Amino acid sequence: MQTPAFQRARSVEHKQQRRDEMLAAARDLAAAHGVRAVTMTDIANEVGVHKSGVLRYFETREAVFLELLTEGWTEWMDACVPAIYQANGNPAKVAKAIAGTLAKRPLFCDLLAHAPMNLERGVSVEAVREFKASAFRQIDRFERAVTTALPKLTKADARALISAANAFASTLWQISHPTAAVAELYRTDPHLAHAVVDFAPSLRRQTETTILGLLTRRQNG
Structure with missing residues (x-):
């Protein structure tokens, strides 16, 4: 300090x-x-x-964290995109690349959950515009990587995939990191403890399931 x-x-x-x-x-x-x-x-x-x-x-507390989230998007894609290309078209490895790079960025996963709930609501419209423009540039990078690694998938599929991965990461992170009071509740009441999830493995499973579902849909026309 x-x-x-x-x-x-x-x-x-x-x-x-x-x-x-x-x-x-x-x-x-x-x-x-x-x-x-x-x-x-x-x-x-x-x-x-x-x-x-x-x-x-x-301008606000939310502006601080929205900027950190903007940085997080670029930093995630800098790691995720090369890992997707290195997956050599293997859906399981693509899922590992996406989920694994997210799991290594806990603050980014935490921020993802707060973006629609309050970060975008506590800043000016221009700040939201700048954030969205920056995030979409990173999503474009993701889209190109996914459709190259898994050519059966379309650009729309890639966008659906990143939307799902973000939703999984933000939700699973919050569930797997409860408050101290809720964690104590789970500890003292094993019947409720099933609500706790292991973040990284769960994220990977959900991401792989989404990829396989998108591929199946394309295969079946």
């Missing part, structure tokens, strides 16, 4: 540095405590400024 004597950035370079520090603080806090638990005040305290200092750079 910075000292209370933290000075306002003046130059463009220093302003970008300050902005990056705030994003890094939000990233670390969310990774440690979950996106839902992190407030704008938490981020400000982490970098040693007043909440108003963070508001000079980000």
